[in-house]
Amino acid sequence: MEKISNDADTLEMLDARYLMHPFTDARANLQGGSMVIDRGEGIFVYDSSGKKYLEAVAGLWSVGLGFSERRLIDAAVRQMEKLPYYHTFTKKSHAPQIELAARLIEMAPVPMSKAFFTNSGSEANDTAIKMIWYRSNAMGEEKRKKIISRKRGYHGITIAAASLTGISVDHQSFDLPLPGFLHVTAPHYYREGQEGESEDAFSTRLVNEIEALILAEGPETVAAFFAEPVMGAGGVIVPPDGYWEKLQPILKKYGIILVADEVICGFGRTGCMFGSQTFGIEPDMMILSKQLSSSYLPISAILMNDMVFEPIADESHAIGAFAHGFTNGGNPTAAAVAIEVLNIMEERDLMAHIKDVSIHFQARLRALGMSSTLVGEARGVGLIGALELVTDKVARSSAWPVGQLAGYAFNLLENKGVIARVMGDTLAFSPPLIITREQVDMIFDRVEQVLVQVENEIRSGKFQ
Numbered sequence: 001m002e003k004i005s006n007d008a009d010t011l012e013m014l015d016a017r018y019l020m021h022p023f024t025d026a027r028a029n030l031q032g033g034s035m036v037i038d039r040g041e042g043i044f045v046y047d048s049s050g051k052k053y054l055e056a057v058a059g060l061w062s063v064g065l066g067f068s069e070r071r072l073i074d075a076a077v078r079q080m081e082k083l084p085y086y087h088t089f090t091k092k093s094h095a096p097q098i099e100l101a102a103r104l105i106e107m108a109p110v111p112m113s114k115a116f117f118t119n120s121g122s123e124a125n126d127t128a129i130k131m132i133w134y135r136s137n138a139m140g141e142e143k144r145k146k147i148i149s150r151k152r153g154y155h156g157i158t159i160a161a162a163s164l165t166g167i168s169v170d171h172q173s174f175d176l177p178l179p180g181f182l183h184v185t186a187p188h189y190y191r192e193g194q195e196g197e198s199e200d201a202f203s204t205r206l207v208n209e210i211e212a213l214i215l216a217e218g219p220e221t222v223a224a225f226f227a228e229p230v231m232g233a234g235g236v237i238v239p240p241d242g243y244w245e246k247l248q249p250i251l252k253k254y255g256i257i258l259v260a261d262e263v264i265c266g267f268g269r270t271g272c273m274f275g276s277q278t279f280g281i282e283p284d285m286m287i288l289s290k291q292l293s294s295s296y297l298p299i300s301a302i303l304m305n306d307m308v309f310e311p312i313a314d315e316s317h318a319i320g321a322f323a324h325g326f327t328n329g330g331n332p333t334a335a336a337v338a339i340e341v342l343n344i345m346e347e348r349d350l351m352a353h354i355k356d357v358s359i360h361f362q363a364r365l366r367a368l369g370m371s372s373t374l375v376g377e378a379r380g381v382g383l384i385g386a387l388e389l390v391t392d393k394v395a396r397s398s399a400w401p402v403g404q405l406a407g408y409a410f411n412l413l414e415n416k417g418v419i420a421r422v423m424g425d426t427l428a429f430s431p432p433l434i435i436t437r438e439q440v441d442m443i444f445d446r447v448e449q450v451l452v453q454v455e456n457e458i459r460s461g462k463f464q
């Protein structure tokens with residue numbers, strides 16, 4: 001294995017032979033395997049041939065503190081030496097999970113009562129759904145089980161979380177979504193706004209659509225509304241003016257639980273500690289993961305307020321137990337790493353750094369919206385942003401099949417040593433939160449070069 005891991009071609013060959021990858025064309029991977037990443041340093045990663053890349057999406061929007069934070073490694077080692085594993089089933093507990101729960105409840109933007117730990121965003125969303133159904137039964141509202149989420153929302157891939165997700169490829173051939181999962185229009189003004197409609201009027205229309213759906217289904221059957229403060233994997237969609245302000249009273253009116261999926265937005269991504277703060281959202285439940293541990297170890301959390309917790313507590317008392325949990329939920333080593341992430345964020349005043357560097361990040365992103373004929377919309381907030389590519393800015397369309405333009409730009413960018421994310425014809429950026437202004441320039445200087453190259457190739461007929 002020593003010899004093999006020094007040989008990039010061989011590793012790729014072994015990858016093709018032995019691995020089936022998530023979100024990858026399994027047939028195509030048989031031809032040559034995937035890019036093998038060997039090591040990380042700060043906001044950079046190196047592939048197995050030694051080529052250096054600026055990781056402009058922080059892995060999967062998740063490695064907030066970069067790829068070589070010594071303190072996180074030391075925190076994991078310290079905890080592993082003391083107690084590498086213990087569970088929290090059947091009235092057992094351990095200090096890292098208790099401390100992390102207390103810290104998260106303390107930092108929550110609205111009063112929260114309890115934390116429950118899981119291992120991934122998908123598990124956390126599945127758990128939240130089960131809690132919500134359990135609560136409805138506890139309250140004698142057995143019909144209140146339907147869940148509303150948004151088209152283009154991403155909430156994960158387990159059976160219930162994938163049902164929440166509003167992206168068709170995540171349902172196709174999986175026989176999903178499950179019944180009772182309802183999807184409403186994505187709050188994307190650029191794509192969904194009507195001619196002459198103001199952003200505020202667009203928000204009113206979407207909220208009216210949601211209320212009409214609730215009334216058509218029967219308010220007594222609708223249990224919860226799940227949403228990301230900023231939609232990530234659906235294309236970095238920042239909600240329009242007035243959306244959350246108008247929506248929340250409607251949910252309250254019908255007794256519908258609001259769940260903020262902060263898996264991407266949490267821990268600084270949108271310029272506040274939580275996306276809920278950036279957009280004035282007051283959730284009853286919050287879903288946290290990814291930057292919670294800077295993704296060094298798997299961990300996720302559900303926070304819930306008393307309105308959610310109290311009926312669940314009663315029901316579990318009547319039954320004898322809340323019969324749900326994962327062997328590794330809140331693993332002490334993962335929890336110790338998450339605590340250290342919070343320590344680092346506090347000690348280094350990372351929020352001040354994010355506020356400062358994101359001004360430059362957003363300015364560079366939006367400048368491309370003005371300067372490039374290929375950018376239909378430049379959008380984002382804090383340290384998350386996207387460029388939606390078109391060839392006709394007025395018609396907001398591309399002359400090529402969906403994905404061809406951005407896919408080509410994405411490959412050119414990768415050749416230049418920048419890893420972005422491509423979703424349809426949208427290029428997304430969500431770099432580690434420790435990125436500097438100079439490193440922001442490294443990303444957008446190269447993006448600019450790539451867009452100019454693609455413009456030239458379109459003009460000369462080379463890009464077909």
Ligand SMILES: Cc1ncc(COP(=O)(O)O)c(C=O)c1O
Nearest residue numbers: 120121122154155156261263264
């Ligand atoms: C908003 C959101 N929720 C949930 C998930 C699912 O998380 P995981 O991949 O850890 O299951 C993701 C993953 O990208 C996400 O972006």
